[in-house]
Amino acid sequence: MNEREGAGAPGGSAGGDVRRPVLDALATGPITGPELADRLDVSRAAIWKRIEALREAGFAIQGTDAGYRVTSVPEYGGEAIEYGLEAPYRVEYHDALPSTNARARELATLGEDRVAVLAGEQTGGRGRLDRGWHSPAGGIYLSVVLRPSITPMQAPLLTLAAAVATTRALREAGVDAGIKWPNDVLSRETGGKLVGILTEMEGEADRVSWVVVGFGVNANVDPAELPEGATSVRAEIGDVDRRAVVQRTLEEFEALRGDPDAILDAWREGAITLGERVRVETPEGEVVGRAIDVETPGRLVVETDDGEVRIHAGDCEHLRPV
């Protein structure tokens, strides 16, 4: 498989880039070359070239009387994710990158929108608060470039949506996952951290220019390769289909991200922090109490001995009930 694929190289003639449209058409069932060429307004030669390129990328495509039929899809990679994906993202795959967030930022500054950068491993993965992110092969390293019409104040909602999306994708895969405020996804079995999310943005006071949301999922990785406090899907339930997890994450994220009320409701539904006694380290000091709600754009409401406190940002620890 190519080091880099899905970078938008035009695969067609008159009608422009047929990369994604051919994948989308094949995903709905068999279709003949002439039908495809007509539908996409490109030459039959362009379709044939595209089908050959997909075969080279690992797709098994039979030519039947009913047309081209996909009989197997590569396990992972840009086109494998785009095939059957119900979300409008172009996926740029790299076997290895220093950081998918760094690559996504580059694309964002070039004006790109709705691109998902995916890497097989990262050599310089970055976490929150200038920490690193252990990124061995087998994990999921995904960063999404967006140009949403929001203010910087609203950006934390995207981070909550990202946490919800990965939690839902992991639950669907059989992992008992839950969200610790604001956006860590933990195993509810062991309390270990499964997912971290890093959101970066650029813009002015009243308008975001671009946002990069980075998802790091400890998927098919040995826990010995991860720092203390982390767990992996492999350790919790065994290896998962990373392609399905990435697709579901992108689909859930896309379905939610424009609707603040839906994000908060879904976050509450997936959260393990609400109802817990917590200690939160904030820039203004420590807050201890019971977490009772989350408010837009992601504030945690904590009931303390001195009344309700609203927290915008901080490191949250769940305490045993006293």
Ligand code: BTN
């Ligand atoms: C955290 O500290 O909890 C956030 C970790 C975010 C890691 C992901 S992995 C994909 C993307 N690329 C990076 O360099 N970081 C994010």
